[in-house]
Amino acid sequence: MSGTGQMDLLIDHAGHPWLNGSSALRHRLGRPSPDVDMAGFVVRDLGFARLRLGQGKIRLTIRAGRLEFPTLEAVVRFLLKESWRRLVIEHSEPIPRFEIFGEVEEAVARLKDLSVPSAALARGNPYSSQELSLDRLGQSGQESLQALLHLWRARRGQLAPNQIIGLTPASLKPRITLARMRPSDGANGSRALVEHIGPEYRAFDACWALNAIGRDLEDQPDPVYGAQSARGYHEVAALGQPRLELVDAVIDVPGRPVKRSRYDRLMLPWRSRGELFVSGASILRSSFALEPDETQAARS
Structure with missing residues (x-):
């Protein structure tokens, strides 16, 4: 000007x-x-x-x-x-x-x-999550997550898997994951098996999403991201309470550019016929490929 x-x-x-x-x-x-x-x-x-x-x-x-x-x-x-x-x-x-x-x-x-992304995030811990107050869902731009929380409260956390997906607000359906929680013989105490995954997780390809159904949520192309992301599902299952969090992650998938993604994620525990499910629905704040020097830092 x-x-x-x-x-x-x-x-x-x-x-x-x-x-x-x-x-x-x-x-x-x-x-x-x-x-x-x-x-x-x-x-x-x-x-x-x-x-x-x-x-x-x-x-x-x-x-x-x-x-x-x-x-x-x-x-x-x-x-x-x-x-x-x-x-x-x-x-x-x-x-x-x-x-x-x-x-x-x-x-x-x-x-x-x-x-x-901060040096600590890129080099030391490529995944961080910060729990947020559920009151934040009253802010502009969070209406779809707020509607999903209202659904959970109205149904007292009782819905069948197909109903959870079917009644999820349309804008969230591309970015919702539903995991079936099962007992485990390992140290975690439970397994999170993928029941449904939305089509808009662009860090991974469509073939992975199709093959992920029935597999452990941790089993992702970036194993560090998979383990850290799945940890929230286990914690929500154990506590039985909703959780809203801000996730900041560096995602490193072989053969693809390293990406940094930040998103708000609402996690909810559901019960159906004696089984426990946890849903994770997210609103993407930003996602972009890191520059070559930042990529090297993330991988070092």
Whole structure:
């Protein structure tokens, strides 16, 4: 943008702002030619953020998975300092798309979803889950999970497997897993056998989903992710209570790019004819392939 009362900034890895078109930034990066699309290059290839403010609207251009913490921190400070009515987040890759926000809290939460995974997550523990209050289901965007919880409460957790899937809100059906919990001779005390799995788990291929029925939930193409994800099913089965959690996972499937996925997952225990089932329905916050250096860190 240009003109009175408008600004166009590029935020680098250190959180330092530069005016778009700055000759100093061009020379620092070794790209002095004004014919080069500097803004597109630094956002797409270097992980900068571009902020354009004018007429009460902020347009923030980023690339998912490239937003470092100092850059994120600088963007958040900008959002808190400036006066605006609407924020448009523009994703630069692979196909430009847009998200619109009117509240700073929602915008900041979304930016955290799109930022670089922490070193601890990538290197030490590729899976983390944080239990959330069920009260969060009253927030905008969680209506389908709230409806599923209402169903569980209305039926007092008593439904047959086909009824659970059939009565699940349509928007959740592609991302719901149902496990039949069985006693085990091993140390876990139970087995989680896949009864149903939705078609939208894109980290794995369709053939795996078809062959997964009747097998242990832990038996996934990424065994670390499989074991960690299945642990929640065993815990919900043991406690007999609903659980809402935020999952942040690095998923490494042989022959595919390593991906980082963040999603809210509602887990519910169900009973039918003396058998125990646990459902896991999720809303995807973000999912993207990691860069080669982050992939190496995740695998090391």
